[in-house]
Amino acid sequence: xxxxxxxxxxxxxxxxxxxxxxxxxxxxxxxxxxxxxxxxxxxxxxxxxxxxxxxxxxxxxxxxxxxxxxxxxxxxxxxxxxxxxxxxxxxxxxxxxxxxxxxxxxxxxxxxxxxxxxxxxxx
Numbered sequence: 807x808x809x810x811x812x813x814x815x816x817x818x819x820x821x822x823x824x825x826x827x828x829x830x831x832x833x834x835x836x837x838x839x840x841x842x843x844x845x846x847x848x849x850x851x852x853x854x855x856x857x858x859x860x861x862x863x864x865x866x867x868x869x870x871x872x873x874x875x876x877x878x879x880x881x882x883x884x885x886x887x888x889x890x891x892x893x894x895x896x897x898x899x900x901x902x903x904x905x906x907x908x909x910x911x912x913x914x915x916x917x918x919x920x921x922x923x924x925x926x927x928x929x
Contacts, residue, residue, distance in 0.1 A: 814871050825883060
């Protein structure tokens with residue numbers, strides 16, 4: 807049981823460091839593109855991991871905890887997305903705000919779908 811927490815903790819640390827690394831990319835824009843990319847990548851990875859785990863009953867539960875709960879949980883930034891979307895709307899930047907919300911939802915759903923589909927191609 808305690809080892810499960812360690813798998814999640816180590817994965818979370820890796821995910822958080824990866825998220826921080828992306829935030830350091832020298833891309834400056836009024837549109838929160840780095841958060842959008844982070845959420846899409848996280849959705850792609852979580853889709854892949856869940857698809858792989860579903861298709862392979864022998865896939866270790868510890869790896870699912872490490873990758874899905876830990877890495878993806880530490881990496882994705884839905885709370886940051888929510889804050890940025892609300893801020894854009896509060897600043898009366900309706901087109902960027904609504905675009906950001908719609909693109910985030912559509913791309914992340916597509917990412918989960920694509921990740922699962924790719925995982926099904928593996929032997």
